[in-house]
Amino acid sequence: MLTHYLVLGLSPQASTEEVRQRYLQLVRENPPSRAPEYFQKITAAYDALKDERARVATRLFGTLQYADLEMALMDLVRANASRRKSPGLRALLDAEGVLDG
Amino acid sequence: MTRKRSRRERKLEHKKRTPSSQLLQQGRQKLEEGDPRQALDYFKRAQREDGSLKGLNVLLFCAYSQRARQLATKGMTSEAAAMRKLADEQYAAIDPQALSDGDFVRYVRHLKTAEAVQIYSSRPGQQEPAPEVEQTLADQLVASRRWEALAMLGQDHPLRRDAEIVKPAIALMDAGDWEQAGTALAGISRRSPFAPWRIFCKAMACFGAGDDVGLRQALDRLPKHFMLSQTVNELRSLCAPGTKGMPKGRPTPVQQALETETGDKEQLAANLIAALRQDPPRWYQVERLLPPLAKAIYPEDPVEACVALLEIIGIGGRQGSLPLSSIPVMQRLLPQDLARAVAARVELVNQQVSHRVWTVVPATTYLAHQDVEFPDTRQQALVRARILEFLARSGHKGGACPHCVGAQVIKTLWDLTGEHSDNPEMIFADLMLASLEVDPDNREGYRFLVELLRSEASARPKVERVLTEMASRFKDDPDPCVELAALYFTRNAYRKAEAALEEARRRAPHDERILDKQAIGYLKSADHSRNRKNYALAEHDLQRAEALRRRRLAPILLVKRLGLKLMSDGGGAMAEVERKLRSLSTFDQLRTLVLLILDLTAANKVEQLTLASLMKMLSSKRDMLDQLDASEVIGLLAPVDEDFKLVFPDLQVAPVLAGWATRLLAMVEDDHLIAIFDILLACQNRSAVRTEISRRLKGLATSDQDALLRFYLAVICHLDGETYGSQSFEAIVDAANPALKERLRAAAARLARHTHGPLREALQQFNFDILDSPFTSLEEVSPGFEELLPDLIGLLNDTSGLFSDDEDDQTDELEDLEEMLDEAGVRGAPLPVLQDFVGYFRSTPQQRRELDQIARAVEDKYDDLSRELRVLLFPKRKGRSRQRR
Numbered sequence: 001m002l003t004h005y006l007v008l009g010l011s012p013q014a015s016t017e018e019v020r021q022r023y024l025q026l027v028r029e030n031p032p033s034r035a036p037e038y039f040q041k042i043t044a045a046y047d048a049l050k051d052e053r054a055r056v057a058t059r060l061f062g063t064l065q066y067a068d069l070e071m072a073l074m075d076l077v078r079a080n081a082s083r084r085k086s087p088g089l090r091a092l093l094d095a096e097g098v099l100d101g
Numbered sequence: 102m103t104r105k106r107s108r109r110e111r112k113l114e115h116k117k118r119t120p121s122s123q124l125l126q127q128g129r130q131k132l133e134e135g136d137p138r139q140a141l142d143y144f145k146r147a148q149r150e151d152g153s154l155k156g157l158n159v160l161l162f163c164a165y166s167q168r169a170r171q172l173a174t175k176g177m178t179s180e181a182a183a184m185r186k187l188a189d190e191q192y193a194a195i196d197p198q199a200l201s202d203g204d205f206v207r208y209v210r211h212l213k214t215a216e217a218v219q220i221y222s223s224r225p226g227q228q229e230p231a232p233e234v235e236q237t238l239a240d241q242l243v244a245s246r247r248w249e250a251l252a253m254l255g256q257d258h259p260l261r262r263d264a265e266i267v268k269p270a271i272a273l274m275d276a277g278d279w280e281q282a283g284t285a286l287a288g289i290s291r292r293s294p295f296a297p298w299r300i301f302c303k304a305m306a307c308f309g310a311g312d313d314v315g316l317r318q319a320l321d322r323l324p325k326h327f328m329l330s331q332t333v334n335e336l337r338s339l340c341a342p343g344t345k346g347m348p349k350g351r352p353t354p355v356q357q358a359l360e361t362e363t364g365d366k367e368q369l370a371a372n373l374i375a376a377l378r379q380d381p382p383r384w385y386q387v388e389r390l391l392p393p394l395a396k397a398i399y400p401e402d403p404v405e406a407c408v409a410l411l412e413i414i415g416i417g418g419r420q421g422s423l424p425l426s427s428i429p430v431m432q433r434l435l436p437q438d439l440a441r442a443v444a445a446r447v448e449l450v451n452q453q454v455s456h457r458v459w460t461v462v463p464a465t466t467y468l469a470h471q472d473v474e475f476p477d478t479r480q481q482a483l484v485r486a487r488i489l490e491f492l493a494r495s496g497h498k499g500g501a502c503p504h505c506v507g508a509q510v511i512k513t514l515w516d517l518t519g520e521h522s523d524n525p526e527m528i529f530a531d532l533m534l535a536s537l538e539v540d541p542d543n544r545e546g547y548r549f550l551v552e553l554l555r556s557e558a559s560a561r562p563k564v565e566r567v568l569t570e571m572a573s574r575f576k577d578d579p580d581p582c583v584e585l586a587a588l589y590f591t592r593n594a595y596r597k598a599e600a601a602l603e604e605a606r607r608r609a610p611h612d613e614r615i616l617d618k619q620a621i622g623y624l625k626s627a628d629h630s631r632n633r634k635n636y637a638l639a640e641h642d643l644q645r646a647e648a649l650r651r652r653r654l655a656p657i658l659l660v661k662r663l664g665l666k667l668m669s670d671g672g673g674a675m676a677e678v679e680r681k682l683r684s685l686s687t688f689d690q691l692r693t694l695v696l697l698i699l700d701l702t703a704a705n706k707v708e709q710l711t712l713a714s715l716m717k718m719l720s721s722k723r724d725m726l727d728q729l730d731a732s733e734v735i736g737l738l739a740p741v742d743e744d745f746k747l748v749f750p751d752l753q754v755a756p757v758l759a760g761w762a763t764r765l766l767a768m769v770e771d772d773h774l775i776a777i778f779d780i781l782l783a784c785q786n787r788s789a790v791r792t793e794i795s796r797r798l799k800g801l802a803t804s805d806q807d808a809l810l811r812f813y814l815a816v817i818c819h820l821d822g823e824t825y826g827s828q829s830f831e832a833i834v835d836a837a838n839p840a841l842k843e844r845l846r847a848a849a850a851r852l853a854r855h856t857h858g859p860l861r862e863a864l865q866q867f868n869f870d871i872l873d874s875p876f877t878s879l880e881e882v883s884p885g886f887e888e889l890l891p892d893l894i895g896l897l898n899d900t901s902g903l904f905s906d907d908e909d910d911q912t913d914e915l916e917d918l919e920e921m922l923d924e925a926g927v928r929g930a931p932l933p934v935l936q937d938f939v940g941y942f943r944s945t946p947q948q949r950r951e952l953d954q955i956a957r958a959v960e961d962k963y964d965d966l967s968r969e970l971r972v973l974l975f976p977k978r979k980g981r982s983r984q985r986r
Binding site for chain 1: 170171173174243244271274275276277278279280305308309310312315328329330331332353354355357358359366367370373374377394398399401402405406408409410412413414415416446447449450474475479480483484487488491540542543
């Protein structure tokens with residue numbers, strides 16, 4: 001279950017509306033033509049969390065979707081990676097030490 | 102003898118010999134690579150060679166400045182200050198106007214923006230385009246935002262002109278909205294000094310989206326001297342194929358900014374997997390690894406991450422390793438109540454998935470602790486509903502037999518549902534009913550419940566109630582209305598059925614399937630009226646069916662129209678029927694006539710004379726058979742489509758043409774022949790198939806087709822009780838090549854439908870050994886059954902009392918039969934095992950005859966028979982049974 005929240009970049013306390021809004025935002029930013037794999041992950045995460053019934057079912061039986069331990073573990077570890085951070089320009093300039101004028 | 106020089110000495114010697122100009126070039130290269138330390142080494146060596154080298158000051162200035170910046174990003178401020186001071190010492194001696202273009206670019210990179218622009222503006226040849234210089238200044242302007250420096254440049258200078266487009270985009274870049282920033286920079290031309298920033302926005306947008314292909318393409322278009330070189334290098338290493346960002350040492354500031362230092366997490370995960378794969382798993386290592394991994398995955402809530410990791414570890418329990426609840430690490434890593442809940446939840450899933458014995462313990466354990474994970478009462482209700490449904494589905498799918506799981510389990514399940522039913526066989530349905538009561542919005546749950554209830558005849562009222570509820574709750578769904586209609590038709594409640602179909606059509610007006618069902622429904626009503634000689638009403642319903650204009654039903658509509666005509670007008674309508682038939686094609690004439698005969702045979706109160714006249718008409722058209730091709734022959738014999746079962750109770754057409762079987766079979770070859778065999782066998786017409794096979798096998802050379810025919814013959818001989826054992830099958834299968842074997846396997850699957858008992862199992866599995874030792878499947882249920890079999894058959898044969906008029910005699914005999922079943926040990930056996938058992942008693946025609954005789958004798962006592970005895974005597978009938986006490 002946590003994997004799905006991480007893919008959407010939300011906390012497990014996110015409300016149904018927050019899940020929906022984030023899903024729409026991510027889908028707009030990552031259409032299937034541009035990022036097909038990530039689009040699939042976003043959609044799967046949304047389906048698992050879209051309403052209370054889905055969230056209860058995912059919490060109870062979410063592990064059913066995994067055939068084996070290793071795949072499930074790497075999906076969790078890399079869930080955040082699929083939603084990469086978008087640092088701002090200042091952060092990058094600061095990191096490279098070119099922030100002075 | 103001279104000593105051989107060491108490698109170090111040779112290197113030093115080489116260093117000494119390198120010309121200064123080359124040293125400067127190597128140093129410049131190192132500056133471009135972002136390695137100012139090495140660059141300084143080269144420059145200092147060149148300085149030692151010739152301290153007055155042209156351009157040396159600026160290179161030293163650049164190297165010291167770059168090194169100062171490097172040290173500052175590492176937090177080494179005093180060292181950075183020292184480097185800055187050294188850089189300043191070189192600065193004074195630099196003549197910017199005398200610098201080469203390349204050195205000038207390096208120089209201005211390390212100046213403040215205003216100074217860089219000022220020096221650039223006063224440089225000779227400034228009017229000429231100098232892309233690299235201008236791009237460097239553009240980079241600095243974006244970094245510093247000192248747009249006022251541009252006042253030193255002419256109005257039409259690209260830097261000044263394009264700055265107006267770039268300024269608004271900077272805010273978007275600062276916010277990390279790279280997609281929008283790229284859009285804002287769309288007005289920048291490819292030659293603009295700011296063009297690399299548009300490309301960089303595209304690269305960052307692709308990075309954020311996980312589009313590594315787009316990222317690579319954008320990075321390839323960036324100039325080498327782009328300001329954010331470390332970021333570009335890090336992005337490039339990320340999207341290079343085959344790399345997953347395993348870090349070497351501490352993450353750099355750029356990696357931290359991009360959060361690409363995932364290597365730690367992956368390494369921990371890899372170590373965890375390695376520890377789990379040991380036999381037995383290294384739990385102490387697992388316990389050590391889980392907390393840091395959980396923190397790395399989700400630092401905001403490591404407990405949540407720990408739960409996620411433990412769930413995943415629990416997946417290993419499916420393969421038979423320790424259940425999660427017995428692993429001590431669980432208790433130490435999580436609060437006790439949470440550990441219990443998580444372990445129960447994981448065990449619930451694992452038990453059902455791994456098809457171990459189906460139990461309810463994990464379900465009841467979890468429900469007792471669900472408030473730990475679901476404190477909200479509304480969610481708790483949903484949890485209960487989901488678990489009840491899960492139990493129903495997993496039990497039903499796994500073939501859990503309510504009789505086999507034990508009375509205590511049944512009682513526990515009833516306690517979960519809150520109701521006690523009299524019928525344990527309905528336990529899965531009861532679980533679903535309880536689930537839907539709590540969560541009535543579960544559409545798929547309703548469908549599953551209807552499927553469960555359908556198998557139990559006594560549950561029809563419940564089916565109606567459930568379907569009505571479903572139709573009421575899901576007002577856009579036509580399916581429950583269609584199902585209700587089918588239910589009403591079985592009860593001859595035609596008007597209710599029509600109303601249900603009308604509602605289904607209202608919900609899905611363009612659903613072809615519903616329109617077909619509506620038309621069939623009207624035909625059913627018409628048949629009912631026709632059978633009661635209410636011809637006016639029948640006509641009315643028939644017209645309603647015709648008004649729907651269902652092309653697929655056209656042949657059926659014609660048959661019903663002619664049938665109604667014949668029943669209402671009797672023999673007088675025969676001429677009209679003949680006239681109508683003659684307007685059709687040869688195939689349609691024959692097929693319509695055959696269906697008409699089939700229809701009227703099933704109808705009540707049709708005059709025998711009418712039927713006889715139709716048969717005569719059919720006979721008169723016998724010669725028309727010669728005009729049919731092979732596929733039309735099959736079409737003629739093919740059963741009526743299952744969809745029309747409501748209006749054709751007997752779907753099999755071939756018996757009507759039984760007298761023509763030989764002629765029809767002679768008209769076809771190869772695969773068409775096999776298709777006709779399958780049709781005839783479905784009608785139990787084995788003799789026609791047997792005769793044809795024998796005819797064809799006579800004197801023919803061996804071929805694949807012959808092997809198929811011999812296979813069919815072997816099955817028929819086995820069904821007729823002439824042969825036993827695997828020999829006849831194995832002789833054919835063993836001699837077959839792989840392609841033929843596949844054809845035989847497919848034929849076996851088709852033929853299995855017409856068989857039962859060990860032969861059926863052998864054909865389904867394509868393994869004929871079972872025919873030699875037919876007791877294997879019963880071994881688990883009834884060990885030693887083989888030894889009992891002769892006595893059991895003897896007991897069965899000695900049932901003379903069943904045919905006496907004395908009620909007591911009959912009762913005694915039935916008790917004997919029941920005791921026989923007790924001794925066989927098949928009480929409570931799953932239905933497939935029971936059917937297997939019955940198959941042995943019905944494997945010869947004589948045995949079948951005797952059992953059918955017994956069945957007829959005790960038909961009025963059907964309700965008193967045990968389930969097992971009913972299956973033995975009435976193998977094809979379904980219904981409730983008394984529990985044997």
